[in-house]
Amino acid sequence: MKPDYLIVGSGLSALVFGALMAKAGKKVRIIEAHEFPGGFGHTFTMGKKYKFNAQLHYVWGCGEGQTVNRILSHLNLNKKVTFEQYDPNGYDHMKMPGYSLEITGDNQLLISRLSRLFPDSSDNIKRFIITVEKVSRAFDHLSSAGFNRNLFKLPQAAISVFKYRKNTIQEVFDLFCLPKEAQTLLALQWPDFLLPPNQLSFHAWVLLFTGYQKGAFFPTKHFEHVINSLVEVIESNNGSIVYNQEVMDFVIDNKTVSSVIAKDLMSGQDYEYPGKNIICNMDPKLAADMIGMEKLSHSIQKKLDYEYSASNFMAYCAVKDIDLEKYGFGKWNVFHSGSVDLNESFKTMYQEHDYSNPSFAICTPGFLTEDSSDRPPGEQIIEFLTVADYDYFKNLRESDKPAYRKKKKEILNAMIDVVEKNYIPDFRKHLVFKITGSPTTNKRFCWCPQGNSYGSILTPENMNIRRLNHKTSLNNLYFCNASSGFAGFAGTFWTGAKLYQTLSGDKIL
Numbered sequence: 001m002k003p004d005y006l007i008v009g010s011g012l013s014a015l016v017f018g019a020l021m022a023k024a025g026k027k028v029r030i031i032e033a034h035e036f037p038g039g040f041g042h043t044f045t046m047g048k049k050y051k052f053n054a055q056l057h058y059v060w061g062c063g064e065g066q067t068v069n070r071i072l073s074h075l076n077l078n079k080k081v082t083f084e085q086y087d088p089n090g091y092d093h094m095k096m097p098g099y100s101l102e103i104t105g106d107n108q109l110l111i112s113r114l115s116r117l118f119p120d121s122s123d124n125i126k127r128f129i130i131t132v133e134k135v136s137r138a139f140d141h142l143s144s145a146g147f148n149r150n151l152f153k154l155p156q157a158a159i160s161v162f163k164y165r166k167n168t169i170q171e172v173f174d175l176f177c178l179p180k181e182a183q184t185l186l187a188l189q190w191p192d193f194l195l196p197p198n199q200l201s202f203h204a205w206v207l208l209f210t211g212y213q214k215g216a217f218f219p220t221k222h223f224e225h226v227i228n229s230l231v232e233v234i235e236s237n238n239g240s241i242v243y244n245q246e247v248m249d250f251v252i253d254n255k256t257v258s259s260v261i262a263k264d265l266m267s268g269q270d271y272e273y274p275g276k277n278i279i280c281n282m283d284p285k286l287a288a289d290m291i292g293m294e295k296l297s298h299s300i301q302k303k304l305d306y307e308y309s310a311s312n313f314m315a316y317c318a319v320k321d322i323d324l325e326k327y328g329f330g331k332w333n334v335f336h337s338g339s340v341d342l343n344e345s346f347k348t349m350y351q352e353h354d355y356s357n358p359s360f361a362i363c364t365p366g367f368l369t370e371d372s373s374d375r376p377p378g379e380q381i382i383e384f385l386t387v388a389d390y391d392y393f394k395n396l397r398e399s400d401k402p403a404y405r406k407k408k409k410e411i412l413n414a415m416i417d418v419v420e421k422n423y424i425p426d427f428r429k430h431l432v433f434k435i436t437g438s439p440t441t442n443k444r445f446c447w448c449p450q451g452n453s454y455g456s457i458l459t460p461e462n463m464n465i466r467r468l469n470h471k472t473s474l475n476n477l478y479f480c481n482a483s484s485g486f487a488g489f490a491g492t493f494w495t496g497a498k499l500y501q502t503l504s505g506d507k508i509l
């Protein structure tokens with residue numbers, strides 16, 4: 001029997017959409033290229049004793065009544081899938097030479113922390129934080145009112161949002177005359193976007209910054225449990241996921257997609273998978289290229305003309321016989337920059353491939369939950385994340401494998417040097433496991449074009465009204481991924497649920 005929804009890819013938005021549809025009684029089948037579900041959110045095991053989530057670190061929108069919680073409640077998963085909160089007094093610790101700032105959701109406290117560091121700019125800091133709060137509140141109003149249709153019913157909210165729609169966060173920092181060091185401390189979570197302040201959309205920054213201010217979370221039983229629980233809903237409601245199937249083509253007849261053709265990556269054989277409706281969780285632009293761009297309307301072609309977000313470099317490590325708490329780690333992330341100029345720092349790493357003074361994120365998931373099943377007793381997981389250029393790594397890997405490996409080693413060593421100098425003097429002595437992921441690793445295991453991190457790039461141009469959504473101009477094909485909605489854990493939960501709501505009429509958001 002043809003499934004009601006044939007879904008290409010098992011990323012988070014696909015699993016959320018699939019679970020909601022399966023629970024509503026629809027027949028769902030997912031075709032996934034990888035051997036694991038979850039896309040960027042998949043978990044892999046190394047050395048038989050370590051479990052690492054590929055990309056997810058911390059997430060927002062998971063508190064009582066927030067987006068993720070509402071969707072999980074609808075799936076009866078809210079008691080099974082629970083979350084632990086990061087330290088609300090300082091969930092992100094920003095560190096740079098001579099300065100440090102703990103980011104909190106309490107704006108009065110944040111203003112007073114920043115004002116203590118920059119007393120001469122206290123008024124400007126206050127005006128900036130209040131504006132961010134106002135724009136965030138406006139987004140909340142508009143999204144609960146249903147966005148575009150209700151813009152005119154909420155003129156004040158619309159004006160606040162509209163005013164900065166074309167701005168980067170750098171432009172807004174400058175508008176408020178914030179000192180350079182204050183800008184850097186506020187934008188040091190740049191690895192969450194893989195974009196520097198002079199390119200990052202102010203709107204994207206506000207959504208994430210204030211999203212985490214309302215609560216930064218980590219799943220009590222790790223991200224693997226979240227993914228497995230969504231898969232379980234699909235499978236226990238007569239749905240299925242077929243792994244190791246890479247979709248290579250879409251069969252189209254008179255503006256309707258009848259099936260997809262996938263290569264079984266184990267046997268090399270091709271299979272045809274029919275579906276009444278096709279949901280495209282794989283990258284929309286790549287899917288459109290398979291379909292043939294000319295088969296889509298001009299307006300969709302225009303929306304598909306996006307640039308990809310930058311790729312990244314990840315190091316997954318474990319340390320033994322050391323109490324990281326003594327060195328300033330805890331229920332928070334540490335974001336480090338060796339330079340006060342994040343724009344320059346990003347350019348040096350991304351365009352010049354020079355990591356001698358890196359800026360990067362440090363995550364220690366072991367502090368967030370009692371569940372230590374991701375590592376052997378007495379050990380702690382520690383992960384590092386920064387930006388990296390796909391083309392550079394692809395060329396190195398294809399032309400000179402030893403040089404590719406050497407570059408990966410060099411970046412990890414540069415980050416560890418910073419850690420030893422600034423945080424944990426004997427870090428290398430305690431390091432018992434390390435593995436690194438480059439942009440090409442991203443492409444190989446997450447099937448993301450150019451190893452992109454967040455789908456389409458989060459610049460103002462791409463965040464504004466011309467942005468792609470679920471519509472494709474073909475009768476039964478819908479996009480459902482970070483690039484056609486919002487990136488991130490909460491963003492893709494929202495994207496999957498929004499499409500479910502649109503197609504089923506069942507209001508849950």
Ligand SMILES: Cc1cc2nc3c(=O)[nH]c(=O)nc-3n(C[C@H](O)[C@H](O)[C@H](O)COP(=O)(O)OP(=O)(O)OC[C@H]3O[C@@H](n4cnc5c(N)ncnc54)[C@H](O)[C@@H]3O)c2cc1C
Nearest residue numbers: 009011012013033039040057058247282447453482488489
């Ligand atoms: C380095 C990094 C760190 C991040 N950190 C965080 C974080 O801390 N918090 C947060 O909220 N978000 C984070 N994110 C973002 C978040 O992980 C993603 O936005 C989200 O998981 C994307 O989900 P998606 O539904 O768009 O699908 P994807 O994860 O892109 O999944 C797409 C799926 O489609 C499959 N696929 C692709 N092509 C084919 C094909 N041809 N045939 C069959 N299957 C195919 C892929 O294998 C994959 O499973 C991070 C991302 C990166 C890269």
